[in-house]
Amino acid sequence: MSFAVHLSVFEGPLDLLLQLVSKDRVDVADVTIATITEDFLRAVDALDTIDLDGASSFLVLAATLLELKSVKLLPHEEADPETAALLEERDRLLQRLVEYATFKAASEALSQVLDANEGYFTRAGGVPEELRPALPDLLEGVTLERFWKVAAKVFAPRVAQPVDTSFIAPMRVSVAEMVEVLAEELRRRRFTSFRDLCGESASRADVVVRFLALLELFRQQCVQVEQPGPFDGITVRWRQPRLGAERRGDPEEPR
Amino acid sequence: MSLLDPEVWQAVEAILFVAEEPVAAPELALVLELPVADVETLMEELARSYEEQGRGFVLRRAAGGYRLASHPDAAPYLERFVSEHKAPRMTQAALETLAVVAYRQPVSRAQIAEIRGVSPDSVLRTLVTRGLVAEVGRDPGPGNAILYGTTVAFMERLGLMSLADLPPLAGFMPTTAEVERMESGLGPGI
């Protein structure tokens, strides 16, 4: 499924997500987190940006979508606290989406009011020079002491605001480390399923890390990945890197 | 003074001419020594006479008062004399940020970013430069974040008498069907 998404980095990730979930789809049943996530990642990939702040806001949301999507790939139990946490995450995202949609609609109304009131220009105004002395004292009630306090406050070092990291789940293994672990295992097994790669005892966080690591290996063209359809199992095949195809940073290939 | 006194007309026109913002009727009443009701009658007559005489300006009601503005019919001639006119149309990002500030004021950058999902810095700068948004204070909490609100110029630009004239935000909420579609997009019953 593909369609053009109108987007600039300033519209933001919520706008992109809103466009994707509001898009009329032929088959409503087809609207799943999987398609949305893929569309989102494709749009982000096409986003031409050197704006790091803007780009990172897209990536944070992409990570959340991936996390939601990854859950679909695995069996789960309703009572699982991690599933509950993800459901909360999804509800929070939905809430933000609804709020954003509200303001977006309001901005369209404002735009119409602005257009309807177009064409009136006002004078900069200002009294004639000779009347300036009659203007009220701007510094009325401002003592030297108060002025100094304001200055002291302005020049005081700003309290750094803590960065909100609440959306980041604790991870026992970094994705970079997991890339190496998976690469080692795949070189040995050549062909396996994602489920086998995770094993029975993997926690949900582990699964997410493994999934992100797998995506990284896919990006580096070290593996072929196949999933017949949404919710189906993922098969993974280790690729013999073509000669000279290795790039710096790729996992080492045994000779 | 009396409404029939030509001096009143001259005085009120001069005041409106130099005023930097809309002037409220009670304020005019004080300066002109007239009852507020008379000032209101005067303003109505003045507005009508401008329209009848085909003047280059009109008398508008906005932001709780009265203000002179150029006649919209003359707008095409004004382009080269008004710097404001050269400003390009507002972008979607600017309009959205303006809507958030209008309905959530006083509001900090972080709060705007939370709603729009993207940093509002450059857009806010544009809105402040255009005089539609201004600093209105500082958050007393840690960080002392600057708080933003809309200006008198914002109300003038939208022809609003007060912020209470903004259409209620509740009217812009997505419908139940739309919310359901969003929900299914995010994966129901994970």
Place this chain on the structure above:
Amino acid sequence: MSLLDPEVWQAVEAILFVAEEPVAAPELALVLELPVADVETLMEELARSYEEQGRGFVLRRAAGGYRLASHPDAAPYLERFVSEHKAPRMTQAALETLAVVAYRQPVSRAQIAEIRGVSPDSVLRTLVTRGLVAEVGRDPGPGNAILYGTTVAFMERLGLMSLADLPPLAGFMPTTAEVERMESGLGPGI
């Protein structure tokens, strides 16, 4: 267009109304598509009609062109208007900007923006119109930014004999918490 066309009158009045500087006759001629001689006739007629109708403003010939100004007869009302006008109290933003200028002069807009985290444009304009801040020079570096400093009126207003009398900030840089304690009256005075 022709002088008899009411649109010309409306257009020229609108232009003079919004223009912030005197408008030269050739410029008006260009926009209105009229010979310069016709524009000059038009201006004479307009000036006479304003005087006859007892308007609140007059049309003046000034250096470089024509401009509208409030009618001198209305001056007493204007004086009362400006002095009784709801005293536009010093906003926090204006006070903070003034503090930055006072302690860091000569200082450019960019430097003020860096310290305060926000563009000082409109606030700076107010401070300049009210005679508390003035341009004091140009940065010799690239861009030749305008540099601002405080005025004699500022020093008089705060009872300073010279800028050296400003209570020092350097050397003793209080923390925000200390300043807050002082503000709540628990700390030592200056």
